[in-house]
Amino acid sequence: MLRLISLKTGLGQTVQAQLYSMQQRHVEDFEGFWRGILHELGQDDEFWSWAMKKRLTASDDRFEAYALEFEGLTQGLMWIETQWHRSWVNSAYRIVYIEALASAPWNRRRLEDPPYLDGVGTALLLFARRRSVALGYEGRVGLHALPTSEGFYERRNMTDYGQDPDKEDLRYFEYGRLLQP
């Protein structure tokens, strides 16, 4: 386990979730539990392959995969790239790029209100920023938001650089410099 993270349950209780480098059990949670629920509820990201992301992470140093766990279940997953992506503001600067970020179906307010666990997205986003600082990228982080998530990243103070035709017209958001290396 990398560390504990304070989050809230949907009932308002403060709890400690655990942040891990992605383990096989997290992939199996997605494949064996999330996927079934997503299918039942007609959600499209049942087609994502987190197993492939974990394999790439094991074979290529530039990728890192993380999971947030609480009460024995995977609550959120994030996959980042740490060496190839550059800032859209100034390409001299490297960024941590969030290749994929997802919360468990039961933590999505559209599916469960209140959700089982609140704050999963913010915690993973904050961890990406922490990795950026640790890597000497001064807190720079970029991502392509899903259409239904754009408002969330705007409210998290990321700058919107508009639609990216190279990424199926998803909007690109970036955090700028937070700290000196």
Added chain:
Amino acid sequence: MNDEMLRKQYEQTGDLLDILDNPTVLEEVVRLESEFDEIGAGFPAYSRNPKPVTPAQAKAVMRKVRLQSMVLSDLAKLIQSVNLGAGTEAAIAEGRRRIRQHLAHLTDEQQAYFDALIDEDQLQPPDKPLRAQLKSVVHSLLSPSDWNAIGQAATQAIQNYWDEFIQSSKTA
């Protein structure tokens, strides 16, 4: 939570994530996330065609989540109590795989117990007699051959760890 607050947090503790230990910040995080249905990033297929979810579907999902959460937590505690060291992760992973297979094929009696367990959990009574039995139910849900496979997974992981140690100490 803005960049100025994050800078201060970093100066104080050296870790941005510590800011979530601040109850006021955590409240703000929850309030902000509550304004949005989704927080996903990456591939567009994630939410291209989201379908509406009925209250009955949502309720059924939450019952499944609570059941898996209770069962897998108790399984992990059971395995961790043996103190298998480097084999713990592998043993838990194998145990989770096998317990999920059993949960998909419960007898009527087992199903009745788990249904009552979830009802008890949702009612939150002061005493939870069914929850107290769960660890032994989990134990009995796994057959001797399941436990053997869990032990073998742990043994293999320890062997792999040992082999890596021998290899790395040779080149050190």
